[in-house]
Amino acid sequence: MTFLGLYLIWQDSNDDYDTFDSAVVVAESEGKAGMIHPLGGKNDKDDIESMDTWAPPDKVYVKPLGLAAEGLKAGEVICSSFNAG
Numbered sequence: 001m002t003f004l005g006l007y008l009i010w011q012d013s014n015d016d017y018d019t020f021d022s023a024v025v026v027a028e029s030e031g032k033a034g035m036i037h038p039l040g041g042k043n044d045k046d047d048i049e050s051m052d053t054w055a056p057p058d059k060v061y062v063k064p065l066g067l068a069a070e071g072l073k074a075g076e077v078i079c080s081s082f083n084a085g
Contacts (some may be wrong), residue, residue, distance in 0.1 A: 004068040006078065007033035011055035017085020019052050024078040026068045034060040038080035053082075 010022035020038040020061060027033035034057050037043040043057050054060075072078075 002028060004028060004072060005033070006065040006068050006072055007058055008063045008065055009033055009038070011044065014053075014061045015083070016053045017083060018053065019083055021081050021083060023080035024065065026072045026074055026076040026078065028074050030062045030064060032074070034062045036075055036077065038077055038082070040075065040077050051058050 004026050005028070007025055007027055008022065009025055012021070015021065023036075023038035025033050025036045026036075027036060035043050037054055040054070043054060043060065
């Protein structure tokens, strides 16, 4: 059985309007949590639209929060913070 964790992810390198500053995500590890985009899906540094609203994986901070509840799946975004302009 694989245990999934809840992780707080945040970035402070892209703080313009219409960007995310943080999210809580479900992942198998801290490394994998940092690869999740707050919209859901993979944080791909080659995806320009992804980088317009977030930050490259090497600029994402990750903090473990605890174990995810049964039924949640890796890659899910529980909540996110978006700075609308």
